[in-house]
Amino acid sequence: xxxxxxxxxxxxxxxxxxxxxxxxxxxxxxxxxxxxxxxxxxxxxxxxxxxxxxxxxxxxxxxxxxxxxxxxxxxxxxxxxxxxxxxxxxxxxxxxxxxxxxxxxxxxxxxxxxxxxxxxxxxxxxxxxxxxxxxxxxxxxxxxxxxxxxxxxxxxxxxxxxxxxxxxxxxxxxxxxxxxxxxxxxxxxxxxxxxxxxxxxxxxxxxxxxxxxxxxxxxxxxxxxxxxxxxxxxxxxxxxxxxxxxxxxxxxxxxxxxxxxxxxxxxxxxxxxxxxxxxxxxxxxxx
Amino acid sequence: xxxxxxxxxxxxxxxxxxxxxxxxxxxxxxxxxxxxxxxxxxxxxxxxxxxxxxxxxxxxxxxxxxxxxxxxxxxxxxxxxxxxxxxxxxxxxxxxxxxxxxxxxxxxxxxxxxxxxxxxxxxxxxxxxxxxxxxxxxxxxxxxxxxxxxxxxxxxxxxxxxxxxxxxxxxxxxxxxxxxx
Numbered sequence: 001x002x003x004x005x006x007x008x009x010x011x012x013x014x015x016x017x018x019x020x021x022x023x024x025x026x027x028x029x030x031x032x033x034x035x036x037x038x039x040x041x042x043x044x045x046x047x048x049x050x051x052x053x054x055x056x057x058x059x060x061x062x063x064x065x066x067x068x069x070x071x072x073x074x075x076x077x078x079x080x081x082x083x084x085x086x087x088x089x090x091x092x093x094x095x096x097x098x099x100x101x102x103x104x105x106x107x108x109x110x111x112x113x114x115x116x117x118x119x120x121x122x123x124x125x126x127x128x129x130x131x132x133x134x135x136x137x138x139x140x141x142x143x144x145x146x147x148x149x150x151x152x153x154x155x156x157x158x159x160x161x162x163x164x165x166x167x168x169x170x171x172x173x174x175x176x177x178x179x180x181x182x183x184x185x186x187x188x189x190x191x192x193x194x195x196x197x198x199x200x201x202x203x204x205x206x207x208x209x210x211x212x213x214x215x216x217x218x219x220x221x222x223x224x225x226x227x228x229x230x231x232x233x234x235x236x237x238x239x240x241x242x243x244x245x246x247x248x249x250x251x252x253x254x255x256x257x258x259x260x261x262x263x264x265x266x267x268x269x270x271x272x273x274x275x276x277x278x279x280x281x282x283x284x285x286x287x
Numbered sequence: 288x289x290x291x292x293x294x295x296x297x298x299x300x301x302x303x304x305x306x307x308x309x310x311x312x313x314x315x316x317x318x319x320x321x322x323x324x325x326x327x328x329x330x331x332x333x334x335x336x337x338x339x340x341x342x343x344x345x346x347x348x349x350x351x352x353x354x355x356x357x358x359x360x361x362x363x364x365x366x367x368x369x370x371x372x373x374x375x376x377x378x379x380x381x382x383x384x385x386x387x388x389x390x391x392x393x394x395x396x397x398x399x400x401x402x403x404x405x406x407x408x409x410x411x412x413x414x415x416x417x418x419x420x421x422x423x424x425x426x427x428x429x430x431x432x433x434x435x436x437x438x439x440x441x442x443x444x445x446x447x448x449x450x451x452x453x454x455x456x457x458x459x460x461x462x463x464x465x466x467x468x
Contacts (some may be wrong), residue, residue: 007433014455015462018411023431026408027325028401033335034321038313041342042306240450 292314292358294384299349304312309349316359319432326415326427327370329395339372341366356441363434363442367424373422387431392416408464416459416463426457 012019295315298308320341325334346366350353352361381391393416396402396409403409415423424443428434436447443450 006434010454010457014458017462017465019459021407021411021465024408025322025326025431026397026401026403026406026412027329027331029331030323034317034330037317038310039339041313041339044339045309045346046341048346061404078322134466235341 293354296349296354296358301374309346312345312358316362317342320362321399323363323366323427323432324370326412326431327423328373329392329416333373337366337369341369341371344369357438359370360441361428363428363432363438367442371420371424407437410465410468411461413468414461417464418460422453422457422460426461429454 143238291451295308295312298304299312317338321334321338324337324341326332328334328337341362345362348365352358371396393413396412399403415426418426421443425439428439428442429436434442436450439445439450440447445453
């Protein structure tokens with residue numbers, strides 16, 4: 001009573017307008033809301049309590065022996081190898097997971113997968129492949145016949161063929177290498193061997209041929225050859241020309257016109273000096 | 288602590304009577320808490336969500352409730368905090384600024400099927416939504432719930448002087464709003 005009066009007085013002192021407004025709240029509440037609310041809240045509280053009580057638990061004393069248990073498993077080592085494929089890995093899981101297993105608790109509505117892919121559901125039991133009629137009846141007999149036949153190592157064949165192929169390839173490679181090496185050795189032998197190179201061998205052959213030929217040449221033929229050589233040597237201009245052209249290393253037959261062409265540019269003084277220095281030659285020339 | 292509340296708290300601590308005592312607490316305070324919440328969040332569905340959360344919190348914390356304050360004050364404290372958390376959550380969800388949030392609440396008032404712009408009660412509700420959250424709480428606790436400053440200071444953990452000043456400012460703002468709208 002006092003509080004209400006105080007509040008009203010306080011409000012009136014601050015704002016007469018606000019104090020004059022009705023304190024009735026204009027909002028409405030659905031009918032029966034406050035009757036149902038306690039039941040609704042209690043329902044929520046209970047479900048919350050249930051959810052809270054769903055705690056994971058472990059067997060009593062689980063953690064006390066856990067470390068030793070793991071060590072034993074590690075020492076045993078191969079124990080896990082003997083486990084079946086479905087059990088592999090499960091042994092290291094905590095006991096609670098072992099109890100749960102690997103089965104999924106979810107379930108699909110019945111006929112869900114059939115509805116998902118109708119074509120697959122129709123064809124899933126139908127095999128599209130065919131076998132010759134009576135094939136499976138003949139299989140045992142065929143196998144027995146095969147067993148009765150001499151053993152053919154058909155399985156080894158591909159391996160052998162494979163090896164042979166490898167050997168063949170290797171032999172080809174080795175042969176090619178040997179041929180190349182032989183060629184190199186032969187060339188080296190011919191080039192640097194005891195008989196020397198092609199040139200020396202050629203000269204040797206030429207020497208042998210000349211000696212053989214010379215033994216067949218008669219004395220008369222030799223005399224005739226030497227007479228021809230003397231005639232050639234008697235030509236002074238040819239000798240002079242041969243002397244002048246020694247640097248070129250060539251033997252040339254020269255006539256008077258050639259000599260004129262060669263000495264046309266040489267002055268008389270130079271020629272006289274040359275003649276004085278090579279008196280014999282002059283004599284021969286004037287001869 | 289009133290005698291009745293003390294009795295309810297004793298019953299709550301006994302497993303056999305726990306649910307019955309809690310149901311009695313709900314029945315006793317549901318309407319007060321509901322209207323306190325409703326004035327803050329405006330819509331019934333929001334108020335219902337917040338109120339149910341408040342009672343679940345009460346269920347979880349009631350065993351540890353220290354009887355050095357009134358159960359009523361403690362319940363208001365939980366309800367107010369839950370309201371402010373809810374509004375903050377709504378703001379984050381819709382990424383609205385404070386002003387946008389206020390206009391959002393005003394729009395909810397205008398959208399009410401019973402809304403009548405000519406009635407002062409509705410104008411007052413629109414004016415309350417213009418207030419900052421803390422001033423709004425202070426004004427509604429004082430104006431509608433007629434809560435003494437002493438209790439209010441326990442609920443809001445604010446000094447009585449600050450609450451008086453806040454209430455004064457809130458009333459002035461509301462007056463301005465009503466005069467100008």
